[in-house]
Amino acid sequence: MVQTGTAIVYLDYNATAPIRxxxxxxxxxxxxxxxxxxxxxxxxxxxxxxxxxxxxxxxxxxxxxxxxxxxxxxxxxxxxxxxxxxxxxxxxxxxxxxxxxxxxxxxxxxxxxxxxxxxxxxxxxxxxxxxxxxxxxxxxxxxxxxxxxxxxxxxxxxxxxxxxxxxxxxxxxxxxxxxxxxxxxxxxxxxxxxxxxxxxxxxxxxxxxxxxxxxxxxxxxxxxxxxxxxxxxxxxxxxxxxxxxxxxxxxxxxxxACHLDQEMVRVRLLRDRFETAVMTALPGTRRNGHPDLRLPGVSSLTFDGLPADAVLAAMPALAASEGSACSSGALEPSRVLLAMGLTRDEADCTIRFSLGYATTTVDIDDAAHHVIDAARRVRAALYPNTTTTASGLAGGQEGQRRHDA
Known part of the structure; x- marks a missing residue:
C-alpha cells in the first residue's frame, strides 16, 4: 500500500504517482x-x-x-x-x-x-x-x-x-x-x-x-x-x-525502463481483477473507453444513477478521481466523457480509478470492497425502495455489452 500518512488505498496514479x-x-x-x-x-x-x-x-x-x-x-x-x-x-x-x-x-x-x-x-x-x-x-x-x-x-x-x-x-x-x-x-x-x-x-x-x-x-x-x-x-x-x-x-x-515489461502485465491483471469484482457486485456499472486499447492501469466506471461525488465521499479510505473537472470553482461534466457521447448525468456518475507500479493485490481487493460498499450505501440513501434482483444483474451485464459494442 502507498504510504500516504493514513491507511488510504491510493488509486489516483493518473493525477500523480507516488515517488519511486x-x-x-x-x-x-x-x-x-x-x-x-x-x-x-x-x-x-x-x-x-x-x-x-x-x-x-x-x-x-x-x-x-x-x-x-x-x-x-x-x-x-x-x-x-x-x-x-x-x-x-x-x-x-x-x-x-x-x-x-x-x-x-x-x-x-x-x-x-x-x-x-x-x-x-x-x-x-x-x-x-x-x-x-x-x-x-x-x-x-x-x-x-x-x-x-x-x-x-x-x-x-x-x-x-x-x-x-x-x-x-x-x-x-x-x-x-x-x-x-x-x-x-x-x-x-x-x-x-x-x-x-x-x-x-x-x-x-x-x-x-x-x-x-x-x-x-x-x-x-x-x-x-x-x-x-x-x-x-x-x-x-x-x-x-x-x-x-x-x-x-x-x-x-x-x-x-528496468521494470516496464513486468509492471504493465501485473498492473493490467490487477485492473481487470478490480473491474470484475466491482461490475459483478454492482449491476448496471459501465466501463468507459475501448476495453483493450487503453493503458493497463486505468479504469473509468459509470455508476448508474449514483453521483460520483457522493460515492467518493462515502469511501474516504480510497483515493480516486471524479470523471469531472473543476472549472472556475464550479464542477462541470468531463469534456472527455461528453465527447465520447455520455450524457451529463452519466458523466456526473463516473469515477476514474488509476493504479500503477506500487499497487498490490491487497490494495485492489480493499478498493473493490470500499467501492461496492459505498455504492450500495449511496443507492440505499437515494433510492430506499429499490432492490437488486437477479434480473437486474442480467440487465447490468447486457447494458455493459451494449456500451462496449
Missing part, C-alpha cells in the same frame, strides 16, 4: 549537493554531470538521443513550448476533442493570435480517434497536429503511428502529449517518427515539477523559448536547472 524509492533517494542526495549546473567550478560540473546522466536515462526510456531532450517544469510547459513554436501568421492547428487543457487551450490561444483556426477531431463512443475527421482537417494544411498518446481520464490509446503517417504525408508536423503513456507502456522514438513529445515525471514516479520535451533533431519544428534570460538547455528553455528534480526524473525513468 530510487527517485526519492536520488533526489534527496542531489538536494544535499551544492552546485549550479551552469557553473564552471567543481561543484557546478558535478551538477552538470548529474544532469547529463539523467538526460541519458530519460532518453533510454524514450528511445531517443539525449540531445533531443529539453528539461521543463512538466508537460504543461512542454506542451505550450511545442505548440507555440509552431505558431505563424494564419496557422491552423489540429487537436482532438479529448486533449488535456494544456494542449487545447494553448492551441486556441496560438491560433487566435495568429489569425488561424483550431480543427477539433472527434472521437467514437469508445474514445478512439475519428481518423476520417483527421484526414479532412489535414486537407487544410495545418502547421501542427497535436494528439495525445493516452487519455488521462479513460486511458484510451491513440494510434500515433497512423497519425504521424497521415500528417507527414500531408506535410504537417506532429506533437503528442504523452504524459500518461511514458513509463507505463513501451515507446521507441527511433521508430515512432513524432516531431515532438511532452512528458511529466510525476506520472511515473519522479518528483512533481519536472518533465521534458523531446524534439526530433531533424524536424522542421524550430523551438522558440517561452521566456528569455539565459542560454540554458541550448537556449530553448532558459532558467537555472532544477538539478534535484532532473536527477529524480532520471532515476524514475531508469527504474521504469
Amino acid at each position: 524509492p530510487e527517485a526519492l533517494a536520488a533526489t534527496t542526495t542531489a538536494l544535499r549537493t551544492v552546485g549550479n549546473a551552469s557553473s564552471a567550478h567543481g561543484p557546478g560540473q558535478e551538477a552538470a554531470y548529474a544532469v547529463d546522466r539523467a538526460r541519458a536515462q530519460v532518453a533510454t526510456l524514450l528511445g531517443c538521443a539525449a540531445n533531443e531532450l529539453i528539461f521543463t517544469s512538466g508537460a504543461t510547459e512542454a506542451n505550450n513550448l511545442a505548440i507555440r513554436s509552431a505558431a505563424g501568421p494564419g496557422c491552423d492547428l489540429v487537436v482532438s476533442a479529448v486533449e488535456h487543457p494544456a494542449v487545447s487551450e494553448a492551441a486556441a490561444e496560438v491560433a487566435a493570435h495568429a489569425g488561424g483556426t483550431v480543427h477539433t477531431i472527434g472521437v467514437y463512443r469508445d474514445g478512439t480517434l475519428r481518423l476520417d475527421e483527421l484526414e479532412e482537417a489535414l486537407s487544410a494544411r495545418p502547421a501542427l497536429v497535436s494528439i495525445m498518446a493516452a487519455n488521462n481520464e479513460t486511458g484510451v490509446l491513440n494510434d500515433l503511428d497512423l497519425v504521424v503517417k497521415l500528417s507527414h504525408e500531408a506535410g504537417t508536423l506532429v506533437h503528442s502529449d504523452a504524459t500518461q503513456l511514458v513509463g507505463r507502456l513501451p515507446i521507441d522514438l527511433r521508430k515512432l517518427q513524432l516531431d515532438a513529445l511532452s512528458l511529466s515525471g510525476h506520472k511515473f514516479g519522479a518528483p512533481q515539477g519536472v518533465g521534458g520535451l523531446f524534439v526530433r533533431r531533424d524536424t522542421a519544428l524550430a523551438i522558440r523559448p517561452l521566456a528569455y534570460g539565459g542560454g540554458h538547455e541550448r537556449g530553448q528553455r532558459p532558467g537555472t536547472l532544477n538539478v534535484p528534480g532532473i536527477v529524480g526524473l532520471g532515476a524514475a525513468a531508469d527504474a521504469a
Whole structure:
C-alpha cells in the first residue's frame, strides 16, 4: 500500500504517482549537493554531470538521443513550448476533442493570435480517434497536429503511428502529449517518427515539477523559448536547472525502463481483477473507453444513477478521481466523457480509478470492497425502495455489452 500518512488505498496514479524509492533517494542526495549546473567550478560540473546522466536515462526510456531532450517544469510547459513554436501568421492547428487543457487551450490561444483556426477531431463512443475527421482537417494544411498518446481520464490509446503517417504525408508536423503513456507502456522514438513529445515525471514516479520535451533533431519544428534570460538547455528553455528534480526524473525513468515489461502485465491483471469484482457486485456499472486499447492501469466506471461525488465521499479510505473537472470553482461534466457521447448525468456518475507500479493485490481487493460498499450505501440513501434482483444483474451485464459494442 502507498504510504500516504493514513491507511488510504491510493488509486489516483493518473493525477500523480507516488515517488519511486530510487527517485526519492536520488533526489534527496542531489538536494544535499551544492552546485549550479551552469557553473564552471567543481561543484557546478558535478551538477552538470548529474544532469547529463539523467538526460541519458530519460532518453533510454524514450528511445531517443539525449540531445533531443529539453528539461521543463512538466508537460504543461512542454506542451505550450511545442505548440507555440509552431505558431505563424494564419496557422491552423489540429487537436482532438479529448486533449488535456494544456494542449487545447494553448492551441486556441496560438491560433487566435495568429489569425488561424483550431480543427477539433472527434472521437467514437469508445474514445478512439475519428481518423476520417483527421484526414479532412489535414486537407487544410495545418502547421501542427497535436494528439495525445493516452487519455488521462479513460486511458484510451491513440494510434500515433497512423497519425504521424497521415500528417507527414500531408506535410504537417506532429506533437503528442504523452504524459500518461511514458513509463507505463513501451515507446521507441527511433521508430515512432513524432516531431515532438511532452512528458511529466510525476506520472511515473519522479518528483512533481519536472518533465521534458523531446524534439526530433531533424524536424522542421524550430523551438522558440517561452521566456528569455539565459542560454540554458541550448537556449530553448532558459532558467537555472532544477538539478534535484532532473536527477529524480532520471532515476524514475531508469527504474521504469528496468521494470516496464513486468509492471504493465501485473498492473493490467490487477485492473481487470478490480473491474470484475466491482461490475459483478454492482449491476448496471459501465466501463468507459475501448476495453483493450487503453493503458493497463486505468479504469473509468459509470455508476448508474449514483453521483460520483457522493460515492467518493462515502469511501474516504480510497483515493480516486471524479470523471469531472473543476472549472472556475464550479464542477462541470468531463469534456472527455461528453465527447465520447455520455450524457451529463452519466458523466456526473463516473469515477476514474488509476493504479500503477506500487499497487498490490491487497490494495485492489480493499478498493473493490470500499467501492461496492459505498455504492450500495449511496443507492440505499437515494433510492430506499429499490432492490437488486437477479434480473437486474442480467440487465447490468447486457447494458455493459451494449456500451462496449
